[in-house]
């Protein structure tokens with residue numbers, strides 16, 4: 001395993017237990033970290049990125065003891081936080097040149113080549129002379145990735161990168177990550193289930209600071225195959241169904257409510273068996289972790 005996280009716990013000074021005994025093994029490739037708002041994803045990402053110490057536990061990346069040798073990890077790390085500032089009046093080319101210098105690429109010719117390669121990789125070469133302040137959300141995220149890649153990291157952490165991107169930009173960004181994920185360990189934190197299904201070979205779901213699912217998306221979906229049922233009902237009847245069945249998610253469709261329910265055997269009553277997707281697992285496991293039903297308007 002490339003990254004081993006063992007027994008990580010963190011309680012903030014205000015008493016919030018953001019991480020409770022988190023253990024994960026992460027192999028090379030794309031790893032998706034899913035969880036609802038406030039689950040602890042960013043706290044875990046910041047801890048791995050050596051930006052905040054945990055109260056207990058250990059983290060190893062290859063042969064680096066991350067908590068004891070943070071500077072060694074930082075030399076191999078690219079980190080795209082959930083929110084980051086760019087110099088709005090500087091063109092992308094100059095920003096990248098600046099970060100490449102900070103990463104120790106001191107030779108001007110070498111730096112020029114690196115900056116051009118990064119701009120091409122994230123598809124910003126044609127707009128390299130334009131100020132970053134005028135970029136769209138997707139362009140800014142791609143510039144953020146280029147900055148994170150400037151030091152040729154072996155571990156890339158991206159925290160909710162697709163939030164707020166339109167579908168085209170989201171796709172473009174995910175394809176870029178998939179390319180990067182062929183060479184380095186990429187941890188993608190998100191609450192968008194499809195991002196993980198489409199991209200990641202390994203994943204975990206965390207909830208209230210705990211890992212509730214860990215494994216390969218396909219294997220995880222296998223666990224609920226044959227147990228997810230769908231029924232479309234008039235909106236007014238939805239609550240009655242929620243009371244009677246283990247409804248894991250609800251969605252509006254043309255004025256009706258489409259219910260997805262979990263049941264070991266055919267519940268009858270007009271429900272039909274459906275091929276489960278990762279979202280079904282996600283809602284089912286979150287509901288189970290909360291000790292009951294969580295009827296979600298998806």
Ligand SMILES: Nc1ncnc2c1ncn2[C@@H]1O[C@H](COP(=O)(O)OP(=O)(O)OP(=O)(O)O)[C@@H](O)[C@H]1O
Nearest residue numbers: 012014016018035036037038039040041042043044
């Ligand atoms: N610096 C902090 N001080 C105090 N509490 C914090 C701090 N950072 C996060 N928290 C709390 O810790 C919990 C986990 O937050 P975190 O940001 O790690 O979750 P998340 O899964 O990334 O959520 P989101 O998807 O909303 O970004 C939340 O209850 C949050 O309010």
